[in-house]
Amino acid sequence: MKIVIIGAYPNSIIGFRGPLIRKFVNAGHQVTVMTAQASIDVIAEITALGATFQPYSVERNGVNPIADLKTLFEIKKALKTLQPDHVLAYTIKPIIWGGIAARLIGLKNFNAMITGLGYAFESGGFARNAVNVIVKRLYKYSLANAKSIIFQNLDNRQLFVELELADEKKCHRVFGSGVDITAYQQQPFPEQETTFLLIARLLGDKGIREFAGAAEIVKKSYPNVKFQVLGPYDSSPDKISASEVAQWQAQGNIDYLGETDNVKPYIKACHIYTLPSYHEGLPRTVLEAMSIGRPILTTDAVGCRDTVVNGENGWLVATRNVDELAKRMIWFIENPQQWHRMANASRAMVEDKFNVTQVNEAISHIMGL
Template sequence: MKIMILAGDARTLLYFREEMILAMLDKGHEVIAAAPQPIGEWAGKFSFQRKGFKCLSLPQIDKTGTNPFKDILGFFSIMRVLQREKPDKIFTYQAKTIIYGTLAAWFLGIEEVYILMGGLGSILRNEKKSMIKKILQLQYKLAFKKCKKVFFQNADDYNLMLQEGLVETERVQMVKGSGVNMDKFTYTPIQDFPVFLFVGRLIRDKGVLEYIAAAKLVKKRYPEAKFQIVGYFDTNPTALSPEEFHSCLDDGLIEYLGEAADVRPFLAKSSVFVLPSYHEGIPKSVLEAMAMGRPIITTDAPGCKDTVIDGVNGFLVPVKNSEKLAEKMIWMIENKDKAMKMGQASVRICQENFEVSKVNEVLLKTMNL
């Protein structure tokens, strides 16, 4: 059977989908991964090269743009690829490829389309009504009607879409994020303390500014505490420019370590993982930190709160509240032994709920693979 995976960004295929692709190949299926970036930039970066697997480019897809003419070109580029490859099933995620991929499949008579919803993003979560939000809701509603199943990663996102009348209950399957490979992200005892680590795209919605503000508050009381950031600049509407980001770090209190294809060395040297995100599907960066035995400080936002039992493997703080974030950072510094136990609890919670093989089993079973 031939399965096509349509992604809005090639990075996500490498970071989120490798294990799922391998699981499909192991079952004897042919898999095609397609993303907007030129193939030369990403196809060779997979950790495997297997018969039955190939990569394609969708050059006309503009991940975050709102130009309708570019979107029309993107729609037809997907349609051409689907016409040529004739997949039996399509697995798609991220807004543009969900909407245009599902509609292109419908036009071509491809009946089995499976949609994975990550975090809903700032537009859909914004209570204010806008023309862009209305158009996006209409597009999602149409895509959901034309697909076989929609995977939601957290109940908050599902309930919001249900309340808005955008999705039908019988089309929904819950799944616990993208999972984490615990054979790859193995428990590593905490050595240096305290070292706080943020890993994520350098966008406002990830809470990076709150992390920086909280770090500066903590530094006044505990100057020996270390604060690190690993991440890359993005084209998201809430993205920070390099100039904006670096201007926040000009006092040298926080260390920017750049972008990393493999975050394990940074997690191994950290003692507490922090993600003050405004919304997520289920944040894989948190799952990776949990698998390696780190206590977590994240927000009570959708998706984030699914990873932490407050007071057991970390803490939940309000969104956009650097003062509360700093309070929990200070607690970690002042309660090292308890923080260590929280890290051990992270591993147990991860094993029980988020191991990637369990997540992929749900995905493949639902897709009849």
């Protein structure tokens, strides 16, 4: 079979889809990976998996009709040339423009993976609400002829069905992108001051401002506790500026660690993994932290709540609630004897539900491969 996988951000394709690409190649399929222009290193990694790479123009953030039409035409041209038997697209623009392109040229086996709703589904001012309406209409049109629509949590699945954006009979659920439990082995806690770590693109809806606010509260009583943020800056309208991060650092509340293509050493060096996000598909970094054996502090929000059994492997707090987040941070600081129990529970949950082998087997079955 010829399979095309369409993403947007090239630097995450190996981490998020590498095992799936390898699975398809090992099964004898011809795999083409499409993202925005990638570095030589990323292309080499894709090639090493046995796949081929084809770039296309895509602006991950914002609504630019000219740029988006260019994206549509380039995907349409590529699919017409490649004539794939199956297409798998994930994240908003690859799904929308890939789905429309597949529909225009009559490709039947288009599969969409909804990895989260993102900024466009958040209510706000006039501009954001207008984008929200447009995105929903585009989703509905692009998914109309899809073979399958794969969700990473039941909340997103239910929303798409209720809004009539997706046919319920075509909807499936998998447990996130999965995590390689062999590559992310459970590790002991480091011998150092209590460290809370947050890994995310620097966006407001990741709860980074709440993390900084809670850190300020906690440090009044526990000044030596560390609060680390790891992740790249972003061009989204919801972005957090470098000046804002610099201010947190100057106040002594946050240590900004920059960005990396290998999160493992940072997770190993922390005690509590924290993600106060407003919404997720199913947060990959949380799964990686769970696999390494870390208690989780996250929000009772779509996607996030799927990773925690309250009091077992961590705690859930309300979104946008700095005080509640700070109180749970203090609980972790004052109850280190509970960490090992929670760490073991996190690892057990990953092995049971979030193993990448199981997730990719489910995706392959849904696609009919």
